[in-house]
Amino acid sequence: MDSNPTTKTRVLDAALLSFGTRGVDAISLDALAADVGIAKQTILYYFASKDGLVRAVVLDAACTVRSHLEAALETAPEGWGRVEALVHAVFRLTLRQPELMGLVRELSRPGSMLATTFVEQFDPLVERARTFLEAEMLEGRLLPCDPNLLLLSAYSTVIGVATEVEVLRALGIEPTMRSLVLRRRELLRFLHLALVGSELDRRSVR
Amino acid sequence: MDSNPTTKTRVLDAALLSFGTRGVDAISLDALAADVGIAKQTILYYFASKDGLVRAVVLDAACTVRSHLEAALETAPEGWGRVEALVHAVFRLTLRQPELMGLVRELSRPGSMLATTFVEQFDPLVERARTFLEAEMLEGRLLPCDPNLLLLSAYSTVIGVATEVEVLRALGIEPTMRSLVLRRRELLRFLHLALVGSELDRRSVR
DNA sequence: TCACCTGTCTACCAAATGGTAGAGAGAAGG
């Protein structure tokens, strides 16, 4: 770790945190500058405009998420284990940097220009996932279905379970570390049933 | 239908549309007034402040969603049919008023004050769903699990599949009516597997 | 007729916002 981060990265980090938790529109450059402890103009020195800053933040976030997912796939076993590894990676990331997932949700608003920017970073990963699913279905280890729609269902479920804190509150579950682990386990069971079609042995859930 | 809606309801409707599709922060009172074709002050005559307007819109939206869900439950059969009926209701609503679901997503941002306001409207429905799930599990028609977490998974999946238009685009699926129907069918299969534990007969999917 | 209430408008305002201009400090290099 660099103990003396550059001003630019400090701005990027603070922006990611603020944008991801409170939304891009809710954060002014003045507020962000005050947060970092610099003058607004210093931000505009590194990023031509607020739009430029937002784009940089989004690219940065996409890069972070992608590298974590790829790292998780590196060491993942075959078959169902890969799904498990990805879910674990998402939850780990959500725990450490909730703002990342917040930004993902922010971006997926219909019509958002940035969604494309963000999502393009994942094209290779999506392609890998698709071919993986097709292969598994062919070999009978996964129930056959449309891989695209399956990916969507799985994505929605994982992101939702990882980030829907307010809905959880409404259900009477306070979002603690413990409840996060429970949610992950329940989610894996849910996914396993939908994908593999049989009950997951609870003891085998990492 | 009232062919001559009051100014107040015209403001509410326009606000729901704008807030739901582009976000609350992105819409100024001036823009909204211009959209409705009135002066800004007229909005502030009916709603004490922008915050007041937003709250009214949220309550209105919650009421709409709730009444649709309740209506769907009225005529729904027992067991799995109830789940199906709810999913159909959500998709129907998403098709007719996408901005409603957009607002729901907007609200579920962590820390949003309005989330509570919105979600309180659904307490009775949630309670009903919970007891329903517990009863079904007891009688062996649903696989046993934590009803709260199951509700969360199901909610996330349904809302996600219904609203993640940008993610769909990234997967190469243009959001047409046809693809919406396909998504719904695939989602029901997904849910049926996870809840009931066996393959859903495709011909029986309404 | 007069007072009053409702609904809509024009005119205005203070604060905040994204952005520009340009000065100053300090290091680097000739």
Added chain:
DNA sequence: CCTTCTCTCTACCATTTGGTAGACAGGTGA
């Protein structure tokens, strides 16, 4: 020592934003 380049700052500015004050028109009841 002087120039140049990098980085940060203060001082502004035009526009937008949520919100206030108050005028005006039309209807209603005493």
